Amino acid sequence: MRLAEIFERVVGANAPVRFRAYDGSTAGDPDSDVTIVVRTPVALNYLAQSPGAMGLTRAYVGGHLDLEGDMYTALKRMWDLAIGDGIAISPLEMVKIAKDIGWVKFVNRVPPPPQEVTPKRLLGRGLRHSKDRDAEAIHHHYDVSNAFYELVLGPSMTYTCAVFATPETSLEQAQFDKYDLVAKKLDLRSGMRLLDVGCGWGGMVRHAAREYGVKALGVTLSKEQAEWASKRIAQEGLGDLAEVRHMDYRDVPDGIYDRISSIGLTEHIGHKNVDSYFAGLYAKLKPGGRLLNHCITRPRNDLPPMFPGGVINRYVFPDGELEGPGVLQTSMNDAGFEIRHQENLREHYALTLRHWCDNLEANWDAAVAQVGEGTARVWRLYMAGCILGFERNVVQLHQILGVKLDGTDAHMPLRPDFT
CATH class of the missing domain: 3.30.1050 (Nonspecific Lipid-transfer Protein; Chain A)
Incomplete structure (x- = not known):
């Protein structure tokens, strides 16, 4: 037949x-x-x-x-x-x-393409979400090639959901607006100290330093991200205020930050570590401090967080786990945070991904030259599939704002001034 x-x-x-x-x-x-x-x-x-x-x-x-x-x-x-x-x-x-x-x-058994991360490869780096294994998972996805990411992400080098005023807003403006929304929710002011965990290429760190005069530290497990961010900080003349270090967020000292932003890291920490993650961030904040957590979520809280044998887990985010927004909010609350605001930006991520897909197609030959056709194909397939995922409510994107009370004072306005 x-x-x-x-x-x-x-x-x-x-x-x-x-x-x-x-x-x-x-x-x-x-x-x-x-x-x-x-x-x-x-x-x-x-x-x-x-x-x-x-x-x-x-x-x-x-x-x-x-x-x-x-x-x-x-x-x-x-x-x-x-x-x-x-x-x-x-x-x-x-x-x-x-x-x-x-x-x-x-x-006839055919081995999977080399772009697939097999369970055996990860087991060689320890238990799920140990520091060594997390470093390997981050290396797999983020240390592909900075030049490749520049082709896909554009000048902002921001690999997280943007915020669009209208569907016609440019990607660069939408990424600026995302960082500014985070800054306003955190009420950043000159002289404050900001910790940005999972900082990527330093977009939030540079925005906080440049636009608000904040002394900002970003940490990332990706060596290539840290090197790129440090060079960009120097080029922009922000070295007195902004810094990015190649280190695990768990190794950052406690108790010295006015504000913390976590933009796209929670997906990598693992379900069993959610409580300790928020407890650790709580300990790093001064009384009256704020945390803004921005991450991909599941649409329901009773869905399993893991896709251990799924395509995304094998090809894109090894050991990635997604929580429902209620799980995250409850964990933040139980860690001591008072929850002051939450919103779902699901449609915005679909728009963001469309721009990234367009960038990849426009720069296809250059992208293949950087990472090879197999890896470029992974990105073409995964990003197009993710557009559908956000459009069809398979996944969501939540920002949750929490405050570490100063006694009983949240130091918040009577009505939010960031909407």
Whole structure:
């Protein structure tokens, strides 16, 4: 049986995409602006070994499965097809397909692409969320290439959700506005000391120093991020106020900061460490101090935080774990923080990701030259999929503001002055 017939058997004859295979067969909508291309039999091996998202990802990252057209459009149409028509393959149907394509595809083991982080590789660095293992996980994702991140993220070098005044707002303005929103929620003032944990390339640190005269320290587990940030701080003449160190947030001394920002770090600390994380940040704040926690969240609090065998965990964020907003808020409250404000910026992250996807496509050849085609493919697939995730409420983005009371005084205005 030709592969196009199997494609139709799985997704139906009216799929809103075109299908083409190495055996010359085609299926789907011949006028579609996106085409799924099976280039080699290895794609079938991957799908046989891991039916679903993991097999498709391995085949695509390895170049055995390809896509002609826009990745987001293709994923959206296939998502809609799966939800609307309920794509599902029964065990009996799977046996029939296996016979048609040849049992050899099911027994020939093909190693995953080198971009995949296997459990064995991480186990060699210790237990989940130990300092050494966290350093390896961060190294995998963030020490890819600063030049690559410049191509994707743009001049702001900010790898977290921006805040858009309108859908037409530029990415750079939206990232500036995000940092300024954090600064206003924290009520930053000249002479204060700010700690930014998981500081990335130092965007918040530089913003606080440049715009508010704050003495700001950022810490990151990525050596390449710290080196890039230190150079940029020097270039901008902010060395008297801003500093970025290559260190674990757990090693920062306690009790000396007026304000703390945590922008995109909580996703990496692990469910079992959430309570100790917020307790540790509480200890680093002076009485009357504020914490702004900004992170990706699950839409419900009763969902499991881990995706240990999922695509994102294997290819993008090893050991990543997402909490529901109620879990985070409760943990902050139990650590001693008084919760003063919370908001969901889910739609803003979808807009942010669209800009990053556009940047990657516009700079595709340069990106491939920096990191190789396999890694560039990981980013194309993962970012387009994340747009859908935020649009469809699979994931959210929350900012939660907490205060370490000064006795009973929160030092807050009667009404928020940052909305």
